[in-house]
Amino acid sequence: MEGIFRGTGLEIGSGAPTASGPADFAALLKRQGLYPGSPPVQAGQPAPCRPEETHATTILAFKFAGGVLMAGDRRATAGNTVVYDRADKVLEIDRHSLMAIAGVPATAWEMARVLEHSFQFYRRTQLQEMSLDGKVRALSKLLRDNFGFVMQGVGIVVPIFATYDTAAAAARLYFYDAMGAQFEAADYAVSGSGSPAVRSILYYANTWGPTPLREVSREQAVILALRALDTAAETDTATGGVDRRGRVYPVVKIVSGEGITTLSEEDLAATFKTEVR
Amino acid sequence: MTEEPYRWVEAISNRREYIEHQLAGGSPIVALTYAEGILFLTLSRERQKIFEIYDRITMGAIGHPGDIERLRMAAIEVASTEGFTRSTQDVSLRRLATFSLSPALKAAFEQIYGPPYLARMLFAELGREGEGNLFVRIDFDGTMHTSGGPHLRSFEAYGVLAGTAAQSAAMERHLAAGQHSGKTLKDALRTALDAWTLGHLTRDDGAPPTPEAIASAKKEQLRDAVLEAAVLDRHARHPATYRPLSQDDLGGIDD
Numbered sequence: 001m002e003g004i005f006r007g008t009g010l011e012i013g014s015g016a017p018t019a020s021g022p023a024d025f026a027a028l029l030k031r032q033g034l035y036p037g038s039p040p041v042q043a044g045q046p047a048p049c050r051p052e053e054t055h056a057t058t059i060l061a062f063k064f065a066g067g068v069l070m071a072g073d074r075r076a077t078a079g080n081t082v083v084y085d086r087a088d089k090v091l092e093i094d095r096h097s098l099m100a101i102a103g104v105p106a107t108a109w110e111m112a113r114v115l116e117h118s119f120q121f122y123r124r125t126q127l128q129e130m131s132l133d134g135k136v137r138a139l140s141k142l143l144r145d146n147f148g149f150v151m152q153g154v155g156i157v158v159p160i161f162a163t164y165d166t167a168a169a170a171a172r173l174y175f176y177d178a179m180g181a182q183f184e185a186a187d188y189a190v191s192g193s194g195s196p197a198v199r200s201i202l203y204y205a206n207t208w209g210p211t212p213l214r215e216v217s218r219e220q221a222v223i224l225a226l227r228a229l230d231t232a233a234e235t236d237t238a239t240g241g242v243d244r245r246g247r248v249y250p251v252v253k254i255v256s257g258e259g260i261t262t263l264s265e266e267d268l269a270a271t272f273k274t275e276v277r
Numbered sequence: 278m279t280e281e282p283y284r285w286v287e288a289i290s291n292r293r294e295y296i297e298h299q300l301a302g303g304s305p306i307v308a309l310t311y312a313e314g315i316l317f318l319t320l321s322r323e324r325q326k327i328f329e330i331y332d333r334i335t336m337g338a339i340g341h342p343g344d345i346e347r348l349r350m351a352a353i354e355v356a357s358t359e360g361f362t363r364s365t366q367d368v369s370l371r372r373l374a375t376f377s378l379s380p381a382l383k384a385a386f387e388q389i390y391g392p393p394y395l396a397r398m399l400f401a402e403l404g405r406e407g408e409g410n411l412f413v414r415i416d417f418d419g420t421m422h423t424s425g426g427p428h429l430r431s432f433e434a435y436g437v438l439a440g441t442a443a444q445s446a447a448m449e450r451h452l453a454a455g456q457h458s459g460k461t462l463k464d465a466l467r468t469a470l471d472a473w474t475l476g477h478l479t480r481d482d483g484a485p486p487t488p489e490a491i492a493s494a495k496k497e498q499l500r501d502a503v504l505e506a507a508v509l510d511r512h513a514r515h516p517a518t519y520r521p522l523s524q525d526d527l528g529g530i531d532d
Binding site: 025028029032034095113114117120121123124125127259 | 325328329330331349350353354357358360361362514515517
């Protein structure tokens with residue numbers, strides 16, 4: 001059958017599943033030429049320019065008593081220029097999954113879109129939810145596919161991924177490198193140019209704070225996240241601080257068994273005023 | 278042989294007769310607008326018959342499982358690709374049905390050296406804010422049935438799918454006689470189950486089933502078959518509005 005279904009991989013009359021399996025949305029996009037191919041990485045050939053190592057932003061996530069909290073500043077930069085001060089770097093992928101992005105926004109947002117559609121596509125076609133490991137791996141694969149762009153000096157993305165493990169009734173947290181290696185974080189994960197400061201704060205709070213991060217209440221967790229991002233903004237020009245007059249606050253979201261909660265601007269404004277500065 | 282036009286017509290006619298015969302035993306499917314969105318309901322003995330296609334589109338189908346599967350996959354792929362490359366708002370049942378499914382089904386049906394699709398589908402789309410819902414039935418030959426007007430742009434409250442024309446006509450008459458859009462889920466489930474039972478009992482040549490026959494058949498069917506139901510929930514917290522109903526939701530339907 002030609003025509004409408006051509007290129008969907010399921011031409012009527014063929015019915016043959018494709019090599020990558022019928023459940024892979026990224027493969028479907030590639031078959032249809034809708035997903036940009038990454039240039040090949042060739043051994044022995046120097047990269048046209050040095051891969052960019054700064055991912056100008058600060059994102060953080062840590063486990064606390066109520067699940068995983070994930071937060072990010074709002075600034076988007078190009079070199080020394082602030083391009084945008086309301087960027088959303090903490091993205092909802094499905095009902096229980098969050099992805100925070102550091103790196104090139106175009107690539108990162110595209111990855112988030114592919115991921116979001118992949119999980120839904122899998123559920124709809126296979127009539128079951130994708131497993132937790134499958135979801136974590138799907139992001140890893142997108143990063144690996146993107147590595148050609150990273151080597152060309154464009155398109156680096158270093159994300160954090162948080163999701164809820166219904167079987168174990170526990171929130172799970174992962175961070176990645178630009179090649180797609182995935183690491184499960186025990187307590188916290190950070191990424192972006194402002195992350196050294198934030199990482200130190202989280203290490204300190206977890207080790208010598210009044211309670212380990214995992215026992216921190218939701219209220220205290222939000223305070224800690226806002227203070228950590230404020231600290232990062234203090235030294236890192238690529239991390240945006242709070243703009244009270246413009247009502248620009250960091251994005252803070254929480255993953256728990258009930259799903260995803262986004263903290264309202266009012267809540268953040270109140271907490272920021274009384275607890276941060 | 279089939280180069281001769283009337284032979285071709287004869288072949289198509291045989292093919293139609295064969296497919297109609299195959300589909301005749303299919304268990305009806307009822308889709309109904311109620312206060313919270315759209316309810317899909319059927320009773321089945323063997324396999325799942327109600328499927329999520331996209332954020333606001335659901336499909337119910339009878340026919341050969343292999344064919345249903347291929348059509349379901351194709352519909353999901355077309356909708357997902359559109360939703361990804363443009364926006365989820367650009368995915369519409371009207372376009373999916375008229376531009377993708379109908380021409381493909383017609384072509385498969387009329388190419389008599391290839392296999393036709395042995396399937397009949399009912400699609401429903403949950404309207405966005407301030408819009409009505411859309412119900413479209415697509416047959417194995419690509420014909421579409423809807424009372425939604427010439428451009429599939431005016432809306433109605435229900436859609437049905439059954440093995441025979443007599444069954445769907447009886448179910449449509451039954452549903453047309455009532456007002457459903459303000460019903461609670463529980464009332465909508467009862468209405469849909471009544472319509473299903475009516476369709477199940479309707480024969481091509483026979484008097485319409487009596488209310489007593491419907492009541493006893495309903496009890497019997499609920500005991501022997503599995504009630505399958507799903508909703509497209511207007512108030513869902515997420516863009517994906519499809520939700521299969523659990524046993525808790527279905528409790529009390531046979532009171």
